[in-house]
Amino acid sequence: MKPGDLIQRVKFLDDATPMSVWRREMWKTPALIVRGRYEGIVTTKTDTGQLTTSVKSVVDVMLNGKLIQKVPIECFERYEGPPPETSSLVTGLLALINADCLSYLASLPSDSIDLVVTDPPYYRIIGEKWDKQWETESGYLEWCRQWTQECVRVLKPGGCLYVWGTTKTDTFLRYKLDVLNLLPELIYQNWIIWAYDWGGRTKKKFPRKHEDLLMYSKGPTFKFNDHNIRIPYKMAKNVRAGKENDSRGKIPTDVWTMNNHTTSKEYCPWHPTQKPIKLLQRIIEAHTDPGDSVLDIFSGSGSTAIASVNTGRQFFGCELDSSYYEKSLLRIQELTGIKKI
Ligand SMILES: C[S@@+](CC[C@H](N)C(=O)[O-])C[C@H]1O[C@@H](n2cnc3c(N)ncnc32)[C@H](O)[C@@H]1O
Numbered sequence: 001m002k003p004g005d006l007i008q009r010v011k012f013l014d015d016a017t018p019m020s021v022w023r024r025e026m027w028k029t030p031a032l033i034v035r036g037r038y039e040g041i042v043t044t045k046t047d048t049g050q051l052t053t054s055v056k057s058v059v060d061v062m063l064n065g066k067l068i069q070k071v072p073i074e075c076f077e078r079y080e081g082p083p084p085e086t087s088s089l090v091t092g093l094l095a096l097i098n099a100d101c102l103s104y105l106a107s108l109p110s111d112s113i114d115l116v117v118t119d120p121p122y123y124r125i126i127g128e129k130w131d132k133q134w135e136t137e138s139g140y141l142e143w144c145r146q147w148t149q150e151c152v153r154v155l156k157p158g159g160c161l162y163v164w165g166t167t168k169t170d171t172f173l174r175y176k177l178d179v180l181n182l183l184p185e186l187i188y189q190n191w192i193i194w195a196y197d198w199g200g201r202t203k204k205k206f207p208r209k210h211e212d213l214l215m216y217s218k219g220p221t222f223k224f225n226d227h228n229i230r231i232p233y234k235m236a237k238n239v240r241a242g243k244e245n246d247s248r249g250k251i252p253t254d255v256w257t258m259n260n261h262t263t264s265k266e267y268c269p270w271h272p273t274q275k276p277i278k279l280l281q282r283i284i285e286a287h288t289d290p291g292d293s294v295l296d297i298f299s300g301s302g303s304t305a306i307a308s309v310n311t312g313r314q315f316f317g318c319e320l321d322s323s324y325y326e327k328s329l330l331r332i333q334e335l336t337g338i339k340k341i
Pocket residue numbers: 099100101102118119120121122130271273274275297298299300301302303304318319320321324
């Protein structure tokens with residue numbers, strides 16, 4: 001390599017830097033390219049015989065022609081060795097990574113995402129270890145504050161943030177009042193109820209059969225493609241007013257009953273809190289256009305990824321649990337038709 005040569009592949013020097021996540025993608029995808037020119041030549045050999053060359057420059061990390069990250073001077077080096085162990089899937093419309101949400105978020109540029117739809121752990125509701133990571137509710141809420149603030153940073157002005165939760169306990173209410181409501185850029189817009197009527201039920205009181213979905217916009221105005229999500233009126237004519245109803249149909253209310261019943265093709269038996277893909281598609285089509293970006297930092301079984309890809313949106317996301325992550329890749333493959341995983 002000589003000064004002025006084009007850099008094609010890089011490995012980041014410091015795994016602790018936010019940019020480290022991108023390191024893993026370099027080997028997987030032709031869609032992700034790193035462009036830049038280096039000026040310095042400092043070549044060293046590692047213990048394992050790999051050749052690395054430090055670079056002094058700024059490079060652009062591009063995904064599908066879009067600038068993802070400007071990497072500052074001396075943050076990376078050329079890497080000429082075997083591909084590192086990888087846990088990421090990046091194809092045309094999909095960038096899903098096996099990573100912690102906070103380190104993944106730190107790798108994303110500000111104001112770059114059109115829509116965030118995410119479903120965090122709920123704090124001691126589900127009998128899985130991922131829901132019991134925090135000693136106290138205040139520790140959990142502090143963690144929520146960190147990733148929520150990061151989601152707002154990466155969201156474009158005019159973008160929307162949807163967060164799933166449950167009112168089985170009051171934790172989600174405190175998350176709304178003490179976290180979401182205190183972020184100055186966020187404007188509260190909707191509280192959507194997802195209601196369903198299956199599964200085990202108590203006989204001692206009315207069975208709780210709904211989950212909650214809060215929507216905030218970043219700034220007062222946001223995209224709402226009502227033409228994408230209208231549903232038919234029950235009757236063609238409004239009897240009281242004596243006139244035809246709007247032939248385009250009506251906008252659904254904030255109570256949704258779409259389901260992913262255990263007999264449906266999309267149902268996956270290995271994730272306890274999967275969300276219906278059709279419902280996610282409604283959200284995505286309401287607030288984005290094809291080609292726009294959707295982020296889910298708690299990807300789980302990959303439901304948001306599937307809904308994004310199937311509506312032609314660019315999905316970005318992560319999931320910490322490697323077993324869920326690996327299984328979700330197969331589910332995504334099956335339900336989106338993406339072939340190469
Ligand atoms: C409520 S579930 C999401 C389910 C998802 N909406 C679906 O449809 O499958 C929360 C997910 O967050 C993951 N998780 C927990 N802590 C995480 C972290 N720090 N970073 C990323 N993912 C995490 C869990 O493993 C779990 O799969």
